[in-house]
Amino acid sequence: MIETSALGVAYPGRAPVLRDLTLRVDAGERVLLLGPSGSGKSTLLRVLAGVVPQLVDADVSGRVLVAGQDATTTDPATLARDVGTLTQNPADQLCLPSVEEEVAFPLENRAWPRERIEQAVAHALARVGATHLRHRRTAELSGGEGQRVALAATLAAAPELLLLDEPTALLDPAAAREVGRLLRPAGGAQVLVEHRLDEVVDLPDRTVVLDDDGRLVADGPTREVLHDEAGRWHALGVRLPGAPWTARATRRTTAGSTAAGSRDVGTRTTRVLRARGLGVRRGGRDVLMGVDLDVHAGRVTAVVGLNGSGKSTLLLALAGLLPYTGGVEGGSVGLVFQQPEQQFLTRTVADEVAWGPRRARMPDPEGLARRALAAAALEHLADHDPFRLSGGQQRRLSVAAAAVCGxxxxxxxxxxxGQDGRTTAATVALLRSLADEGRGLVVVTHDLALVADLADDLVVLADGRVLAHGPAADLLSAAPHGPLRTAGLVPADDHAQAHA
Incomplete structure (x- = not known):
């Protein structure tokens, strides 16, 4: 199904992203593709789909065959008859006004009969838990809802090869587990790029690992690859299945660290943002209702909830970017968008970080940018185009650019x-340092391990309302029967597994 020989890829003006990659994937075989952020994983999938170099300019050397066709010269539309691709960012993929039309689109391109299309759309949406989204507009979907719909559209035609670029990245924990379970019986060959290995319960039997230079450094049975050289992969930044978030939160709280609620509530001396009775209506639906929130200097508040529970809408309303009812008052607010490229304004990474300080006439904006890039592990990319970075690199750049604005x-x-283990740790350290400087932070996430590592306070949203709000450590420790369970974020067996 896939054959590459001495494959090399270099984007204009950049060092090679992939080097001398030789790989074979047979029909029906599932492969897990791992590597640090920027190692060329997404680039490899784009080459296999025919996007690189035909739609995205790059120098490609070596040989690439997909379903017996040269992927570097065969029209991507022709390859798409055999290949289904799920991109890292669903916003890059969704193109039609309604969910039903989006899922039907690949089937219409294959001239399927209308009756068969209707049945296939219903089946695909049901498989990914998105039947309730069928008549929604794609522009109104949350990131996680969009990811489910994009996956349904990818699976609908049952392609012989699936290229899946972080299919769980924007999903809540429950949805991530569901998607992990459905991929094995999906049929056909698969190449799966994934960072959230703890939540993909049915990993492929074979694993391939790329290093920082885009070279293949391991290829073998998943159990052996992940276990035998775990230390090597950890040092490389690969996020391996490890300590469950419940155990991590318990250890950090017991150790008296500054994470997960270990800061005394009495230290909340300065409130920097206050919301009361916050409500937002979008697309004829009430998305947020009666939300009260206090943000305090020096503390990190995490917001969790199922996909579509109103988390991103809450941030947009707090930032003044959506009309709302109720009241919001407090200091100046900066926002890191869910889609990083929506906030990029310049053509180099260094200028992107320096842009805000320059506009605010802050002293030494270039120095601020250099230090922020170092903290975000991006200093080696200072002269690169933000729009040509990997998804994980773009995410860190958006955080660094917002962090320097004060x-x-x-x-x-x-x-x-989209972050590997190393860059996740760097991002956590950067965010924690901002809180330690006296900023108030509100972080929306689906990663409960991040909550355990970073958050002082936790807000649980369900259907647009606050289900619970309190110290993160208390809510995490109550996970088996508490609000995380009630919200559908934690199955009953997760806590038992964490302490097994």
Whole structure:
């Protein structure tokens, strides 16, 4: 199904992203593709789909065959008859006004009969838990809802090869587990790029690992690859299945660290943002209702909830970017968008970070930019185009660019999605340092491990309302029967597994 020989890829003006990659994937075989952020994983999938170099300019050397066709010269539309691709960012993929039309689109391109299309659309949406979204507009979907719909459209035609670029990145924990379970019986060959290995319960039997230079450094049975050289992969930044978030939160709280609610509530001396009775209506639906929230200097508040529960809408309303009812008052607010490229303004990474300080006439904006890039592990990319970075690199750049602006409050929407272990740790350290400087932070995330590592306070949203709000450590420790369970974020067996 896939054959590459001595494959090399270099984007204009950049060092090679992939080097001398030789790989074979047979029909029906499932492969897990791992590597640090920027190692070329997404680039490899784009080459296999024919996007690189035909739609995205790059120098490609070596040989690439997909379903017996040269992927570097065969029209991507022709390849798409055999290949289904799920991109890292669903916003890059959704193109039609309604969910039903989006899922039907690949089937219409294959000239399927209308009756068969209707049945296939219903089946595909049901498989990914998105039947309730069938008549929604794609522009009104949350990031996680969009990811489910994009996956349904990818699976609908049952392609012989699936290229899946982080299919769980924007999903809540429950949805991530569901998607992990449905991929094995999906049929056909698969190449799966994934960072959230703890939540993909049915990993492929074979694993391939790329290093920082885009070279293949491991290829073998998943159990052996992940276990035998775990230390090597950890040092490389690969996020391996490890300590469950419940155990991590318990250890950090017991150790008296500054994470997960270990800061005394009495230290909340300065409130930097206050929301009362916050409500938002979008697309004829009430998305947020009666939300009260206090953000305090020096503390990190995490917001969790199922996809579509109103988390991103809450941040947009707090930032003044959506009309709302109720009241919001406080200091200056900065926002890290869920889609990083929506906030990029310049053509180099260094200029992107320096842009805000320059506009605010802050002293030494270039120095601020250099230090922020170092903190975000991006200093080696200072002269690169933000729009040509990997998804994980773009995410860190958006966080760094917002961090240097000196706002009283920083709102961050999924700041660690697409990150490897090293860059997740760097992002956590950067966010914690901002809180330690006296900023108030609100972080929307689906990663409960991030909540355990970073958050002082936790807000649980369900159907647009606050289900619970309190110290993160208390809510995490109550997970088996508490509000996380009630919200559908934690199955009953997760806590038992954490302490097994």
């Amino acid at each position: 706002h009283d409050v920083l709102l961050a929407d999924e700041p660690t999605f």
